[in-house]
Amino acid sequence: MENESVWLGSMRGPVKMAMIGFCAITGLIYLWLILGQFIFDDAIGMHEMIRPAGRPIVSVMLYSMLGALVAAGVYLSDSIGAIEQRPDGVFDTLSLVTSRIAMILTAVTVLVMFYEVVSRYVFSRPTLWANELSLWIAAFVFLFAGQYAMQQRSHIRIYVIYDMMPRWMQKAADVISLLLLLGFTFSLVWGGYADAKTRLLRMETFGTAWDPPIPGIVKPAILLIIVLVAIQAVSNLIADWNKLPEHHGHDDIDETEIENIRRTLEN
Amino acid sequence: MEFLELFAWMKVSDVATLSIVLLLGMFALLAIGMPLGFASAFLAVAVLVMKFGPELLYGNFGKGPLSVLGQAVYRQMTNYVLISVPLFIFMASLLERSGIARDMYSSLNRWLSGVRGGIAIVTSVMAVIMAAMSGIIGGEVVLLGLIALPQMLRLGYNQNLAIGTICASGSLGTMIPPSIVLIFYGLVTETSIKALFTASFLPGFMLASFFILYIIIRTNLNPSMAPLPEVDPSEPQGREKFLRFVGFVSRFTLWITGALLIRAVFFTITGDNKVVEGVDPIALGMVSDIPYIIGAGVVAAVLIQFVVGRERTAEGWEMGKGLIAPTIVIGVVLGSIYMGITGITEAAGMGVVAVFTIGLIRREMTFDIVWDSLMRTLKSTGTIIWVTIGAAALAAAYTLAGGPTYVANMIVASELPTMGVILVMMVIFLIMGMFMDWVGIVLLIMPVFLPIVLKLPVEEIGFLGGLEPKHVAIWFGVVFCMNMQVSFLSPPFGPAAFYLKSVAPPQISLTAIFRGFLPFIALQLLALSVLLIYPPIVTMFL
Numbered sequence: 001m002e003n004e005s006v007w008l009g010s011m012r013g014p015v016k017m018a019m020i021g022f023c024a025i026t027g028l029i030y031l032w033l034i035l036g037q038f039i040f041d042d043a044i045g046m047h048e049m050i051r052p053a054g055r056p057i058v059s060v061m062l063y064s065m066l067g068a069l070v071a072a073g074v075y076l077s078d079s080i081g082a083i084e085q086r087p088d089g090v091f092d093t094l095s096l097v098t099s100r101i102a103m104i105l106t107a108v109t110v111l112v113m114f115y116e117v118v119s120r121y122v123f124s125r126p127t128l129w130a131n132e133l134s135l136w137i138a139a140f141v142f143l144f145a146g147q148y149a150m151q152q153r154s155h156i157r158i159y160v161i162y163d164m165m166p167r168w169m170q171k172a173a174d175v176i177s178l179l180l181l182l183g184f185t186f187s188l189v190w191g192g193y194a195d196a197k198t199r200l201l202r203m204e205t206f207g208t209a210w211d212p213p214i215p216g217i218v219k220p221a222i223l224l225i226i227v228l229v230a231i232q233a234v235s236n237l238i239a240d241w242n243k244l245p246e247h248h249g250h251d252d253i254d255e256t257e258i259e260n261i262r263r264t265l266e267n
Numbered sequence: 268m269e270f271l272e273l274f275a276w277m278k279v280s281d282v283a284t285l286s287i288v289l290l291l292g293m294f295a296l297l298a299i300g301m302p303l304g305f306a307s308a309f310l311a312v313a314v315l316v317m318k319f320g321p322e323l324l325y326g327n328f329g330k331g332p333l334s335v336l337g338q339a340v341y342r343q344m345t346n347y348v349l350i351s352v353p354l355f356i357f358m359a360s361l362l363e364r365s366g367i368a369r370d371m372y373s374s375l376n377r378w379l380s381g382v383r384g385g386i387a388i389v390t391s392v393m394a395v396i397m398a399a400m401s402g403i404i405g406g407e408v409v410l411l412g413l414i415a416l417p418q419m420l421r422l423g424y425n426q427n428l429a430i431g432t433i434c435a436s437g438s439l440g441t442m443i444p445p446s447i448v449l450i451f452y453g454l455v456t457e458t459s460i461k462a463l464f465t466a467s468f469l470p471g472f473m474l475a476s477f478f479i480l481y482i483i484i485r486t487n488l489n490p491s492m493a494p495l496p497e498v499d500p501s502e503p504q505g506r507e508k509f510l511r512f513v514g515f516v517s518r519f520t521l522w523i524t525g526a527l528l529i530r531a532v533f534f535t536i537t538g539d540n541k542v543v544e545g546v547d548p549i550a551l552g553m554v555s556d557i558p559y560i561i562g563a564g565v566v567a568a569v570l571i572q573f574v575v576g577r578e579r580t581a582e583g584w585e586m587g588k589g590l591i592a593p594t595i596v597i598g599v600v601l602g603s604i605y606m607g608i609t610g611i612t613e614a615a616g617m618g619v620v621a622v623f624t625i626g627l628i629r630r631e632m633t634f635d636i637v638w639d640s641l642m643r644t645l646k647s648t649g650t651i652i653w654v655t656i657g658a659a660a661l662a663a664a665y666t667l668a669g670g671p672t673y674v675a676n677m678i679v680a681s682e683l684p685t686m687g688v689i690l691v692m693m694v695i696f697l698i699m700g701m702f703m704d705w706v707g708i709v710l711l712i713m714p715v716f717l718p719i720v721l722k723l724p725v726e727e728i729g730f731l732g733g734l735e736p737k738h739v740a741i742w743f744g745v746v747f748c749m750n751m752q753v754s755f756l757s758p759p760f761g762p763a764a765f766y767l768k769s770v771a772p773p774q775i776s777l778t779a780i781f782r783g784f785l786p787f788i789a790l791q792l793l794a795l796s797v798l799l800i801y802p803p804i805v806t807m808f809l
C-alpha cells in the first residue's frame with residue numbers, strides 16, 4: 001500500500017497517525033469493556049453501547065470508533081486500486097472516502113455474523129444484537145456502494161444504440177438522463193422529507209430487544225446519500241463533457257482481474 | 268398552486284394508457300443509454316404523476332403519495348436477505364484469487380485423464396463444484412478459460428466443443444445453489460429461498476449431466492474431437508486408479524466422520540442435543556446418530572486397511588488433495604443452510620470466513636488480496652443495488668397504480684391456453700435475456716409476470732404430472748433461472764462469450780465462440796422443456 005498519494009499529499013502522515021490513534025483508543029476501551037464484563041456487576045454490554053446517555057465511556061467509545069472509521073476511510077482513499085478511475089474533484093474524493101468506509105464495514109459485517117454463529121451454535125448463547133447490527137451496517141454499505149458505483153460509472157446500461165450515436169447526441173442523451181435522475185431525486189426528497197425528519201428527531205427505534213434506531217438513522221441517510229449520488233452524477237457529467245467517446249465492449253471485463261487470476265494460477 | 272395546474276394533463280385515468288406509456292418510456296430511456304436503475308427510478312415518479320396528478324404530489328412539501336418512493340428504498344436497504352449478495356460476491360472474489368480452483372482441476376484431471384473427452388468432463392464437473400461453492404458467474408468462466416482451454420487446445424480438442432463446454436458449464440453457477448439469481452427471485456416474489464435452492468438442485472444437475480452426456484457421446488462417436496493424452500507411465504491406470512480413488516474417498520470419510528463424532532459428543536456433553544419436543548433435532552448431532560457415524564467410519568477404515576491397502580490410500584490422498592478445500596467450502600455454505608444452522612445470509616458470511624481461512628492456511632491471503640476483493644465486491648454491489656432501488660420504487664409505484672392486477676386480469680380474461688401464456692413468457696424471457704442483465708429482468712418483469720402465473724389454473728400447468736398450488740412460485744423461479752442460463756450464452760451479448768474472449772487466444776473470434784455455443788444452447792432449451800413438460804421434477808425434494 002506504499003503507492004503515491006492521490007489527494008492527501010503531505011496530510012497523509014497525520015491522517016495515518018490519527019487513524020492509528022483512534023484505533024488504539026477504540027481497542028483500549030474495548031479491552032476495558034471486556035474486562036468489565038468479568039469484574040463489574042453492571043458491566044456495559046451491547047445494550048448500553050447504543051444508549052450513551054449518562055455513560056461517558058460509551059460516548060468516548062462511540063466517537064473513537066467513528067473517528068477510527070473516518071480516519072481509516074480517508075487514509076485508505078489516498079491510494080486507489082487498479083480497477084478504479086482517478087478521482088477528479090471534491091465529490092469524487094468524497095465518494096472514494098465513503099467507499100473505503102463501506103469496504104471496511106463489509107468486512108465488519110462478516111465478523112459480526114461469524115461472532116453470532118459461533119456464539120449461537122457453539123456456545124448456545126445467541127446474541128440479541130448481531131442481526132440488527134449487520135442490518136444497520138449493511139444499509140450504509142448498500143448506500144455507499146451506490147455512490148461508489150456512480151463515481152466509478154459502473155452501471156447496468158444498454159450501449160447498443162448509445163455507441164452508434166455521434167458524440168453530440170451522446171451528450172444530449174447524457175443530459176436527459178441526468179435531468180431525469182435529478183427529477184427522481186427531487187421527488188424522493190419531496191415525498192420523503194417529512195417522514196425522514198420526524199423519524200430522525202424522534203430517533204425512532206426498530207422495536208426489538210436491542211432496539212437500535214435503524215429507521216431514525218437510515219431513513220434520513222437514504223435521502224442524504226441519494227442527494228450526494230445526484231451531485232456526483234452532475235460532477236460526472238461535467239468531468240466527462242470533453243472526453244472522447246469511449247467504446248463500450250462488455251463492461252464487466254476487467255483486464256487487471258484477469259491478470260491477477262493468471263498470476264494466481266501460475267504460482 | 269396555479270403553476271401545477273398547467274401540468275394537470277399529465278394525469279392519466281386508466282391503467283392501460285399508463286402501462287403503455289411506462290413500457291414505451293422504458294424502451295426510450297434504455298435506448299438512449301440511461302442506466303437501468305435510474306430509468307426505473309424516474310419511471311416510478313412518472314407512474315405516480317400519471318396516477319395521482321402533479322397537484323396532489325407536489326402540492327404539499329414533504330408529504331403525499333411520493334413518500335412511497337422513500338418507503339420502497341428503505342425496505343430494500345433493510346432487507347436482511349439482500350446482505351447475502353455482497354457477501355457471496357466477496358466470497359467469490361476471494362475464491363478467484365486463491366489457488367483452490369487450480370488444485371481442484373489438477374486433482375480431477377488425474378482421476379479422469381484416461382477417459383475419452385476427459386478434460387471436457389473435468390471442466391464440467393469442476394464447474395458444478397465451483398457453482399456449489401459460490402454462484403457468481405463471470406469469474407468462473409474466466410477461471411475455466413484460463414485453466415482448461417489452453418490444455419484442451421494443446422491436446423487437439425475440437426475448438427467448438429472446448430469453448431461450448433467451458434462457457435455452458437461456467438454458467439451453471441446460477442442454477443446450482445447457492446445462486447444469486449434465485450436469491451433475487453426470492454426477494455422480489457417473497458418465496459422461500461431455501462425452497463428455491465432445494466428445488467433447483469435436480470434441474471441444475473440434470474442440465475450438467477446433459478452437458479456431460481453430450482460430451483461423452485460426441486467424443487465417442489468421433490474420437491478425433493478429443494484425442495487422449497499420452498499415457499504417463501508413472502501414473503496408475505485402470506483398476507489401480509479406481510482403488511486409489513476408493514482409498515481417497517475412504518480416508519476423507521474417516522476425517523469427516525471423525526469431525527462429526529467430535530461434534531456429536533460435544534453436543535452430548537453440553538446437553539444441547541437433548542430430545543425436546545417442538546425443537547428440531549440437530550442434524551447428525553443427536554445421540555442416536557452416533558452409532559451411524561461410528562459405523563460409517565469403521566466401514567471406511569476397513570476399506571482402507573483390507574481392500575485398498577494403506578500405501579494406495581496414501582497415493583490416492585496425494586492425487587485427490589485438491590478436492591478437499593472445495594468440499595469444505597461447500598459443506599460450510601450449503602451445510603449451514605440445509606442443516607438448519609444458519610439462514611442464507613449468515614451462510615454467505617460463513618463462506619467468506621471459510622474461504623479466507625483456507626486461504627490463510629494455504630498462505631495465499633494478503634491484505635492486498637482482501638482489500639482488492641472488497642473493492643470489487645463494493646463495485647458489483649453498487650451496480651446491482653441501483654437496479655434494486657430503482658426497480659423496487661417502480662414496482663411499488665406500479666402496484667399502487669393497480670398495474671400488475673390489471674395486466675394479470677387482462678391475460679386471464681383473454682382465455683389463452685395456460686401453457687400458451689407460459690410459452691409466450693418464456694419467449695419474452697429469452698429475447699430480453701439477449702439484451703438485458705438478469706437482475707433487471709427479475710426485478711422489473713417478475714412483479715408483473717408472477718401474479719399472472721399464480722392466477723392461471725394450476726392443473727393446466729405442465730403436460731405430464733401437475734403441481735401443487737403452493738409450489739407454483741417455486742417452479743416458476745426455477746424455470747426462470749433456466750431461461751437465464753440461455754441468456755448467458757445467447758448472441759449477440761451473451762456475457763459468457765465476452766468473458767471467454769478476454770482470456771482466449773486471439774485467433775478465436777467472437778463468432779467462433781458463439782458458434783461453439785449452439786449445441787449447448789440446444790441442450791439448455793431441452794432442459795427447459797423438460798421443466799415445462801414435467802413440472803414435478805422441480806418439486807421432487809420439497
